[in-house]
Every structure is written in structure tokens, then in C-alpha cells.
């Protein structure tokens with residue numbers, strides 16, 4: 001059972017933070033929830049939000065300004081942390097793009113990390129079960145995320161057909177095998193065999209699809225995003241893979257926007273509406 005740590009009200013939404021013992025990750029984990037239906041008995045759909053590098057369960061809550069849209073669209077938004085937290089492994093705090101705050105939503109296979117760094121299993125199994133016990137949901141799910149969390153949302157949605165009605169992302173790392181962040185993380189967590197990396201690469205996953213899994217995939221990227229220009233995101237590679245399999249991908253290059261939560265706050269309502277339309281069917 002999750003333990004309630006804090007409860008706030010914002011724009012009529014209930015904004016709660018919980019902690020629970022995670023057998024999957026071998027430590028205590030926190031997660032935050034925006035309940036857009038607080039005060040009613042209505043069972044609502046859940047949108048999972050996966051954050052990016054250096055984030056905890058709080059960045060989206062404090063910076064995305066998603067409360068009003070959650071209430072207006074009657075959805076629950078669940079924000080997990082981005083890596084195991086309650087465990088110390090040598091080297092987990094040396095850099096901001098590996099270890100703590102940088103779990104990459106995968107199951108590590110390298111001995112040093114394999115016991116705890118299982119964010120893929122955590123998000124797809126354990127967290128979902130805890131949410132069903134903790135919040136009144138109608139069982140419908142969607143997933144979205146930012147940067148490393150956009151990578152997580154895309155790969156998790158593509159690898160779990162039928163579980164999520166829709167997927168969207170802000171500035172996702174679309175082809176981690178081909179970018180410095182992905183190379184560093186995958187080498188560290190998964191080892192040198194690049195065949196093993198493909199399971200966690202959205203572009204590779206999409207290339208392997210026999211048919212389009214979603215009616216549309218919404219992706220926003222700011223054209224002033226310094227990580228885009230540094231070749232960390234590679235949305236054009238994902239879009240090309242989508243075109244190859246006939247998957248519609250609404251990739252919107254947003255002029256003037258960067259990688260930050262100012263950009264996310266600007267377009268979060270569009271993403272919530274995109275999911276709500278599909279969750280309502």
C-alpha cells in the first residue's frame with residue numbers, strides 16, 4: 001500500500017504525493033498524482049507522465065501547470081520518479097545523465113545495476129498495480145513524457161500493445177542508440193551488445209512494427225532546444241521510421257521554444273486533450 005505524504009488542492013484538483021516500498025527497485029519510492037476528479041466518485045482514466053534527466057516525481061507537478069487541464073478533461077496524471085532513489089550504488093551520483101535521476105526506463109542487465117535499476121518493470125507493472133489500489137481509476141491508460149521520459153513513454157507504449165490507448169512526448173530522445181546520452185546509458189546499464197539496446201530504442205521499435213499501433217502519435221519539439229541541435233533527440237529518425245510503417249506521427253516543431261518546463265507548460269493542455277479524446281472511446 002502507498003502511504004500519503006502530502007495532499008494539496010490546486011484548481012480543484014487533488015495533488016498528492018505518496019511513498020511505497022518497491023520490491024522491483026529494492027527501495028522506498030515516491031510518486032505524485034494529480035487527480036482531476038477530486039471530490040467526486042467518478043472513476044477516471046490515468047495518464048502516466050515520465051520525466052527527464054535530473055527530475056524527481058515533483059518537477060512536472062511544480063512546473064508544468066497541468067492542474068486546470070487535468071480537471072477540465074477529468075483525468076488523473078501519475079508522475080513516478082526517474083530512477084531508484086533509496087539505494088546507493090557506487091558511481092550513481094557522479095554525473096547527471098547516468099545513475100540517480102537517469103534510470104532511462106529500462107531493466108539494467110549489468111551486474112552492478114541489475115538488482116535495482118529496473119524502471120521498465122517498475123512503470124509497466126508495479127506502479128500500475130499500486131495506482132489501481134490507491135486511486136479510483138476506470139482502468140484506461142495513456143502515457144506521455146519529456147526527453148528521457150519521452151523515450152520511456154514511446155518505448156513502453158510500443159512494447160505493450162493494447163495497454164495504453166495513446167502516447168505523446170515532449171522533446172523525446174527518439175533514437176538513443178544514435179545519440180551520446182543513449183550510448184552512455186545503454187553501455188552502462190545494458191553492456192556493449194547493441195542488439196540488446198534495440199528493445200529500448202523507439203526508432204528501432206517502430207521500424208520493427210508490422211502495422212501502425214496508434215491512430216496518431218503527438219510529439220512537440222522546440223526548435224531552440226539545445227539538446228535537439230546537439231543531436232540528442234533525433235525526432236526526424238523516429239518520424240522516418242513511422243513513415244516506413246504507415247504510422248501517423250504529428251511531429252510539431254515549435255518555433256522559439258527550448259527544452260524546459262516553460263515549453264512543456266505551453267503545450268501540456270494540447271497533450272492532455274489528445275489523450276482524453278482517445279481515452280474517452
Ligand SMILES: N[C@@H](CCC(=O)N[C@@H](CS)C(=O)NCC(=O)O)C(=O)O
Pocket residue numbers: 051052053054055059063096146147148259260261
Ligand atoms: N542538468 C542539465 C540539464 C538537464 C535537463 O535539462 N533536464 C531536463 C530533462 S532532460 C529537465 O526537465 N530538468 C528539470 C527541470 O527543468 O525542472 C544541464 O546542466 O544541461
